[in-house]
Structures are given as C-alpha cells and as structure tokens.
Amino acid sequence: MLYSEKVMDHFRNPRNLGKMDDADGIGEVGNAKCGDIMKMYIKVKDGIIEDVKFNTFGCGSAIASSSMATEMIKGKSIDDALELSNKAVVEALDGLPTHKIHCSVLAEEAVKAAVKDYYDKNGIAYDKEKFAPGSCPTCGE
Amino acid sequence: MLYSEKVMDHFRNPRNLGKMDDADGIGEVGNAKCGDIMKMYIKVKDGIIEDVKFNTFGCGSAIASSSMATEMIKGKSIDDALELSNKAVVEALDGLPTHKIHCSVLAEEAVKAAVKDYYDKNGIAYDKEKFAPGSCPTCGE
Amino acid sequence: MYIYADNAGTTKMSPVAIDAMTKCMNEVFGNPSSLHSTGQRAAEVLQKAREDVAEALGADFNEIYFTSGGSEADNQAIRSAALFGAKKGKKHLISTKIEHHAVLHTLKKLEREGFEVTLLDVGADGIVDPADVEKAIREDTALITIMYANNEIGTLQPIDEIAKICKEKKVTFHTDAVQAVGHVPVNVHAQNIDMLSLSGHKFHGPKGIGVLYVRKGVPLFNLIEGGAQERGRRAGTENIPAIVGMAAALKEAVANMDENMVKIAAMRDRLIEGLSTIEHSRLNGDAKKRLPGNVNFCFEGIEGESLLLLLDEKGIEASSGSACTSGSLDPSHVLLAIGLPHEVAHGSLRLTLCEENTPEQIEYIIKEVPGIVSYLRDISPIWEE
Amino acid sequence: MYIYADNAGTTKMSPVAIDAMTKCMNEVFGNPSSLHSTGQRAAEVLQKAREDVAEALGADFNEIYFTSGGSEADNQAIRSAALFGAKKGKKHLISTKIEHHAVLHTLKKLEREGFEVTLLDVGADGIVDPADVEKAIREDTALITIMYANNEIGTLQPIDEIAKICKEKKVTFHTDAVQAVGHVPVNVHAQNIDMLSLSGHKFHGPKGIGVLYVRKGVPLFNLIEGGAQERGRRAGTENIPAIVGMAAALKEAVANMDENMVKIAAMRDRLIEGLSTIEHSRLNGDAKKRLPGNVNFCFEGIEGESLLLLLDEKGIEASSGSACTSGSLDPSHVLLAIGLPHEVAHGSLRLTLCEENTPEQIEYIIKEVPGIVSYLRDISPIWEE
Numbered sequence A, B: 001m002l003y004s005e006k007v008m009d010h011f012r013n014p015r016n017l018g019k020m021d022d023a024d025g026i027g028e029v030g031n032a033k034c035g036d037i038m039k040m041y042i043k044v045k046d047g048i049i050e051d052v053k054f055n056t057f058g059c060g061s062a063i064a065s066s067s068m069a070t071e072m073i074k075g076k077s078i079d080d081a082l083e084l085s086n087k088a089v090v091e092a093l094d095g096l097p098t099h100k101i102h103c104s105v106l107a108e109e110a111v112k113a114a115v116k117d118y119y120d121k122n123g124i125a126y127d128k129e130k131f132a133p134g135s136c137p138t139c140g141e
Numbered sequence C, D: 001m002y003i004y005a006d007n008a009g010t011t012k013m014s015p016v017a018i019d020a021m022t023k024c025m026n027e028v029f030g031n032p033s034s035l036h037s038t039g040q041r042a043a044e045v046l047q048k049a050r051e052d053v054a055e056a057l058g059a060d061f062n063e064i065y066f067t068s069g070g071s072e073a074d075n076q077a078i079r080s081a082a083l084f085g086a087k088k089g090k091k092h093l094i095s096t097k098i099e100h101h102a103v104l105h106t107l108k109k110l111e112r113e114g115f116e117v118t119l120l121d122v123g124a125d126g127i128v129d130p131a132d133v134e135k136a137i138r139e140d141t142a143l144i145t146i147m148y149a150n151n152e153i154g155t156l157q158p159i160d161e162i163a164k165i166c167k168e169k170k171v172t173f174h175t176d177a178v179q180a181v182g183h184v185p186v187n188v189h190a191q192n193i194d195m196l197s198l199s200g201h202k203f204h205g206p207k208g209i210g211v212l213y214v215r216k217g218v219p220l221f222n223l224i225e226g227g228a229q230e231r232g233r234r235a236g237t238e239n240i241p242a243i244v245g246m247a248a249a250l251k252e253a254v255a256n257m258d259e260n261m262v263k264i265a266a267m268r269d270r271l272i273e274g275l276s277t278i279e280h281s282r283l284n285g286d287a288k289k290r291l292p293g294n295v296n297f298c299f300e301g302i303e304g305e306s307l308l309l310l311l312d313e314k315g316i317e318a319s320s321g322s323a324c325t326s327g328s329l330d331p332s333h334v335l336l337a338i339g340l341p342h343e344v345a346h347g348s349l350r351l352t353l354c355e356e357n358t359p360e361q362i363e364y365i366i367k368e369v370p371g372i373v374s375y376l377r378d379i380s381p382i383w384e385e
C-alpha cells in the first residue's frame, strides 16, 4: 500500500472533522493551486486547546495529517501545540511517502496559523520566529 | 527454418562431392579468411561437361550452392555452364537468406574458374569479359 | 462490487494472450538468432507474430520493430526523426501540449540539445486543429508527432487530416497510438502514417512489449545498440513470449473491435450522462470524438486522490490524471491545456472501460460517486454551495 | 538424443519462474503507479521483487533499475557515465576488445560523438590484465567498462582487481555481468562495482527483462524518457510479471549455485577433455578461469555453421560465435582478439551447459563431434592431413 494503516484509518475516519462557529483561532494554509488547503479551528481556555476542528481540501495524506495533528494538540497547552513538528505528525502516522511529506508540513503550519490568529485576536504578544512559515520541502512554497 | 528444404537436402546429401584426379579443369574461389572456399573439378569431352566434382569449406549454403551448381552444369555444354548465374542457383535452391547470397556467387565463380582453367590448359581462346570476377554482394570482394 | 475502470492505465491480460504466452515460455524458448532447431523454431514463431501484428495495422511485416513498450517506441521514433532531420539542417519539431510524457520529455531533452520545439495548443474540446499544424510547419521542420488518442481525456485527434498535410509538406509524421490501437480502427498505410508507437498492455496483451511501426523508406536510428536483432535497429534478445502474447491480444482486439466499440461506447455514454447530474461537474474532452471507453470528469471543490481512495473503498478502481504521474503533485498538463484552472484540474476522475465492464457496474458507479463527491465537498474549506 | 547446449544464447525458463510469471499475469495485472488496490498490489509485488534481486546481488533495493534486458542496461550505463563524464570534461572511455556488441557498438557510437575509446587487448587466454587497465587510465577517463564473463569463450575477468583500481583512481566502473549473474558469485558492494548489467533469460528467467544496478551516489541518465517509473530513471509501465519471473529465477539460481557450479564444471571439464582428443583442435579461453558451463573449441579446416547444422541433425544444439551475430559473415571478434587467424576463427564451436545437462549427454557429444569434424575436413579443399 501507498499509505500505512494509520494514514488510511485517519483518512477514512478523520478525527475532529468539521467547522467551529465560536472558534478562538482559525488558521488556513496551503492553496488550491497546489491541491491542498487546510483550515483549522481552535477553542482555547486557560492556555489549553480545549477543542479543535478542521476542514481539508486535499489528498488522502493531507486529510490524514490534519486529522492526526488535531488529535495531537487537543487538550494540550498552546506551548505544546507550537512544538508540534511535521516530523512528529509523520511519525504518528507511521510514515508518509516522500512526495507526501509536504502534507505534514501543511498540518504543522495550520496549527501555528490557528494559534497565531488566537494571539492576534486577543492581543497577545508572541515570538515571530516561532511562526516563520515552514517551507514545503516539495514545492518550496 | 533459416534454409529451404532444398538447401538442407543439398547440404545433407551433397551431389558430386569429392576430388577428381584426372580433371580437365580445376577452379578454386573464395578465401579462408572470408570463411568460404570452393574447389570445382570438371571433366570435359566434346565441349560437354561429362563429370564434375567439388570440395567446399564453408557454411551450409556454401555447400548446398556448390552441390546445386554441379548438378546444374553436369552433362551440359561448356557454353551453357558459363551461362549459369548465381541467381539461377538461388532459384534452384528455393531461395537463400539475403546475407547468404554470396555463397551462390561463389558457386557461379567456381564454375567459371574451372572452365577458365580448362581453356587455359588447352590453349583455347576465350572472351575475358565472361570471366570477369563477379563481386560478392556481401563483402564486395 | 469490484469494478476495474482503469483500463487506460493498464488492462488485464486476456486468457488468449496468457495462453499464447505461457505456451511459448514452455515450448519456444530458443533464441531466434540461433541456427539450431530450437532457435529456428523461435525464429518462425517470431516471424508469424510479426506478420500478425503487421496485418492488424495495415503494414508490411518488415515495417514492424518490436520494442520494450510504448515509451521506448516513442523515444526511438522521435529521436530518430530529429537526428535524421538534423543531418539535413532540419531542427524543428512539432507536437501538442497534451502528449504523453514519453513524447513531451523526449522533446524537452531534444530542446536542450539544440532543437526547436513547437507545442501546439488544443481547443477546449481537447482536440488539435489541423490548420494549426499546417501553420506551424516550417522549412526546417523535421517531425510532427501527434498522439492518436489522448490517454487522459480520450480525445481522438484528426490523424487522417494531419497525416495528409504532412505528406503534402513532406514532413515525417509520427503518432503515439498507444491508447488507440486495438480500440479504434488504425491502418497505417491507408492513413499515411510514417511512424506509429503502440504498447501491448493497453489492449489486454502483456506488459514490457510494444511496437514501433516505421514506413519503408523512413530511416531509423537505434536507441539501443548491440546485436543485429530487428534488422539491426533494436538490439537485445527478442522477447518472443511477450511478442507472441501481444500479437494474440491484438488479433483478438481487432477481431472484436466493431462489437466492442458499440458496447463500450454505450456504457461510456450512460456513465457520462449519470455523472453529469452532479452539480459543478464537467466532462473533459469532446463528448463524441473520444475513445469508446474513456470518461473523464472534474468535480469542483475536491481533490482527485482522496476521491480515488474513497472509490477504491467502494470497490471502484479508477484514476486521476495518468497513472505514471500519480507520484507527482502537479495537476495534469492535459487538463491545464484544455483550459481548466489549477484548482479544478486537481479534482479529476478518469474512468476507463473495457468490454469486461457491465452496465450493472456503470449503474453502481453512477450511484456511488455523488455521495463521495458531496462528502469531500462537505469537508473541504474551499467549497461553498 | 536431444541436447540443448546453447545456454549462453538463452536458457529454458525454470518451472519456478514460469509459475511465478503466469501467476502474476493472472493475478497481479495492475499498474504499480495506480492508487487503487489493484495498482498498489502490483506496487507491493514489484517492491518485493526489487528487494529479492538486490539481495541476490548484494545491493540495496533502491540501487536496482529494471530494464528491458542486458543490452538496454549496457547502453544506459555506458551512455550515462559518458555523459556525466563529459560534463566534467572527461571524454575518455576504457573497455576491452572482447566485450559484447551491446557495449562495443555503444562505445563506437560515442566515439563518433567525440569520445575517445581505448579498447584493451586480452591475452591468448582471453583475460585482460589489470595492469593494462591501470596503465590506460588517464586524467580524463570517465568510465571503465569490462565484462564479468565473456559470452563466447566464457573467460572470467579479474573484476575484483579492476574494480579496486577504479576505486583508487576514482573512475566509474561498469561491468556487463549478463553471463555471470546466477552462475558465479557476484556481490556488487563487496566487489566495489559501481554499475552492473544483467539479463533475465541467461539464468532460466524470462526474456525482455534485465537489471541495471547503480551504486548509490553514481548519477544515472535516462535512456528512455517518459513517466516517473524506476525513480524517474527509466520510463515505461513496469513489466511486473517478467520482473517477478526474473526475481524468482535469480533467487533459485543463487540458492543452487554452489551445487550447480560443481556439477556443471565437472561436465565442462569432461567435455573439454573429450574434444581435445580431436586433432588440430584447441580450447579457446583459459581452461580454468572460465564459466562453469562454457566450452569453446576451434577445429582447423572447417567452418562453424556447417558443423552446427550437422550437430543439429544429431540432436545437439550448439552455437558458433555469439547468437546475435550469427547473421554476420565476420568471424568472432573475440576469437580474433585472442589471436586466432581468421580461417581458424571461422571453425569455432561453443557448447554452453546448464544443470539440466547430463553426463550421458556429454558422452554423446564427445562421441558425435569427431565424426562430423572429420567429414567436414574430408570435403574441405583446404584441409590436408
């Protein structure tokens, strides 16, 4: 198989799928031209990500990566969420084909974008470094 | 099959094979470097080729061509023998593969060489034109 | 239900082809260049297959060169014509934007080697205009290579008209007919085709075997040097079992073509009708001038791969873009060439049918696709009704 | 009695290989580039075969490129190394006079394209001297390509020593191991081989399939452009059944190699002994440093083809020179290279054995050959006792 069982499981049964009307932060990354867009919603309380939802336009691994990423940050502190690397997502998914690594990068970026949006909305200062757009190893964007 | 039934028959059971001790004319053509040598012996009486023998070092079609050529000139007049073309030999053999046509050329030349030798030995004048060495279509020699 | 609808990707070998090939592997193992009986038996079988293939194409047997497949045939044909053109100072090549990569990448490489390449546009219907071909021809045009039928959207190109133009203008004409042979009528002599490529596995024959037809008098350059096989133009011990298997499959395909075309086209048209009811969908490529088995749709707001994976879960095997580029992230160059925006081109679905498919399968596909499309639109952040 | 003794020409497929291949044709017809289950099943099977082949060669699986055979692999390896050499201003290539035409003709073509080629002599034993290789290396040497085992006279070349020299001098080393793989031990990593060609049909596998091994880090240029198969280095839908058949045959050959080598070499040595009793005969190539199955003799005063045809009548299938040049009139370049005069070189007989041959067959050959040789000498005008 192209994808691991884990990937297929998250693709078939995405966790935390959907929109969120009262989100504290919303992040959208990727672009339709590339064929992948992820939109992530977070609900934050006392520095903890209480709830998270996502919508994804993209390939199987893009959907699985966003699903996995939401699982990995749900219930975690914002600081922990910011530590989430694409590598961790790939590992949690039992690997991704080389040309699909960019999907995990997108997932990492979607999380950061949602947090950034939460910070911006709440006037919280943050270290810009931490939000430097990770570049896609595949398309360099 | 590479060769026609006729070729295989003449290869397996060459007609007029052997040497001739009291030949009136002997012709040898080809060269060992090329991989084909034919030696033809004729016995002539009253302008008629009464008997003919050959020895050949060469491939299957060389042996078959010489065998067929001897059959075609045996009992014929010398003039008829000089008319024997490589094409006639090829036809009589039901064809030869393209790259084996040179074997039939050798057979034609062997006949001519034997006749020439007979003329020379008997001081008979002849038209040199008729004995111009036919060139091998394969190696140009 | 299990439905294989990726026959443009590859086909299942027909029992006739498998039998011919297995028999050959067991009984005709000789090297046809060998003089002994086993070798000569192989040579006979090879010659028979060559004659069968020639007959199926309307060619002479000595115009048939066996290759390892469609890609090699394309490479050899194009390189060869370019090289012989260059010898006469002709370094201009004409093709289209919708060719297979075996053609496009070969042209790209020749471009880097100093050739000039004109890639013609096609219309929104996926068909090249013969008038554009004619206009593109220059004094120094060495070759025109235009595919017979497109592998993604199935459109049939106006080969007869293009070939006639080439003949008049004395430009060598090659056609990649990998998707056409065995599916629609092809007659190289009647159609004035100078060179043609085909591949065994596209018409229920074996993989790893193909043909380059080269009209008598058109010079041919070797891509693979070595032994004197294929009249000195393609080295390598002849793959007799595959050649025999391909010849058997081709013979069968041509014998059943009329019947199959009608049957398959009827399924195709029903499938097009059924999928057209999905909103914001569009059929790619001309509805009529297309291969009998080709259906290619775009569904806005979704991405092809996830659609394929979900269809696969339902037992429907299809493709998106061509199989050999499925490793890539770029949307299909063919869909871009017919004018689709990138984001729409990502959402393509190719269903390619053969005579083994059934009307029941078609109805099943029509029933399943809408739900999956709508689920994917639901979870898509860019889709708003 | 029927004896097939032309195993260097081609081999009969083993039942194991035929089964693997037939099973694959029936069950694994998918295109491994396709995303659906049928395609992914094919991708798995392909990967497994790649790993099996890699293991048999002592390589990593991602160093294995499947090609259409030995000729293509040779062409690609040599062209590739030449091209990458030229980019760095290195346009000198080294090889030997006894290579297969797939190598020699590729080199000849490169010569016409501006490369300089040094073809090393071999000794009267048919073996190249590593010291000559070392001496021939220049600053601008891009590639050394020397065959592992010769296809006509079976001589094994000092590959380990040559590869070591290449490694020290940092010159890419390719070996055409078409006749060696499956017959004698080969380990590409341990032996420092940068590139290696092999062909499936020489070890009871299928025809039309081969391998180019390329060590990690050695750049590879495409001979056939198109789809992204074989990590983008060899286009064309993968020939899975043949790949699987080849992998099965190779595995089998390697597993039985020790046993087969002893058994076959014993028959070889008995055959050499028996034929040596014929007057004015000579064994071509070193008596010991040769493939276990190769016997090659010259008989003065006779021509090879007629000998073969008469042997065939007796049920003995052999060859003279290599199969693929049997259409030609020139005597073997290999026999000329070991110093035979033209007229002697014409009288060669190659008997190549495999594990299917039996001692009884060997005795039969030994019994039949002398009579045929003496008949042909009798009818030869150039033979005088």
Ligand SMILES: Cc1ncc(COP(=O)(O)O)c(C=O)c1O
Pocket: C235, C236, C237, C238, D068, D069, D070, D071, D072, D074, D100, D102, D147, D149, D150, D151, D176, D178, D179, D199, D200, D208, D210, D324
């Ligand atoms: C030494 C050698 N190299 C290359 C080849 C070519 O292999 P193939 O015929 O599979 O292309 C052969 C056999 O024909 C060979 O013996």
Ligand SMILES: Cc1ncc(COP(=O)(O)O)c(C=O)c1O
Pocket: C068, C069, C070, C071, C072, C074, C100, C102, C147, C149, C150, C151, C176, C178, C179, C199, C200, C208, C210, C324, D235, D236, D237, D238
């Ligand atoms: C139009 C077209 N040309 C060329 C090819 C290449 O054929 P093959 O994969 O047999 O080399 C294909 C199929 O893959 C094709 O669809």
Ligand code: FES
Pocket: A030, A031, A034, A035, A036, A102, A106, A136, A138, A139, A140, A141, C329
């Ligand atoms: S984000 Fe889609 S390819 Fe890089």
Ligand code: FES
Pocket: B030, B031, B034, B035, B036, B102, B106, B136, B138, B139, B140, B141, D329
């Ligand atoms: S005479 Fe022998 S090749 Fe011409």
